[in-house]
Amino acid sequence: QQQVKQSPQSLIVQKGGISIINCAYENTAFDYFPWYQQFPGKGPALLIAIRPDVSEKKEGRFTISFNKSAKQFSLHIMDSQPGDSATYFCAASRITGGGNKLTFGTGTQLKVEL
């Protein structure tokens, strides 16, 4: 069962444009929603994360928007640059004493063109 659905599968954006990636989750017990960026041949790198007590979090050009009632969250990359070309994964988890077991979305391949 896919607990975190991610779209689109791939995305092409012009340099300077806005990249938007969407995720939806099913488990209402999830309380931590990170986004990871992965370049070819590398491990995923934590980009930004949000807890459900806020509706938006911004770090530089990256913003997470969170809609608890709709069980959806999205990543917005402002002023997209060619160096942002990578695969992006959303994830969700419920933080417990047993650790932060992440459930990942299927990934979005972003290409930013000049």
Place this chain on the structure above:
Amino acid sequence: SAVISQKPSRDICQRGTSLTIQCQVDSQVTMMFWYRQQPGQSLTLIATANQGSEATYESGFVIDKFPISRPNLTFSTLTVSNMSPEDSSIYLCSVESLKAVVSYNEQFFGPGTRLTVL
């Protein structure tokens, strides 16, 4: 964030053999995890590596196939046993860092081990 290294970075193995992957962290961490990422796919949690006790496996993964050790707070190994071509994947370890201020259990990943089974 913690600096995480994995060995080997890649390997090509024959069917029926086993490979042990090492994960080393530059600081003590409470939680360590092992994930699998099949080619072009997402990441799937294999197990939680518990220090001083048996690993906790997720549904679909068993200890006989993926034995895990964690002898201390900075090191863990994952063995892929009796390999078949279906085991060809990237295997990643991750560690959890507790941010006391906001109680985020941020998780950081190693560079991964790319395994090809012939």
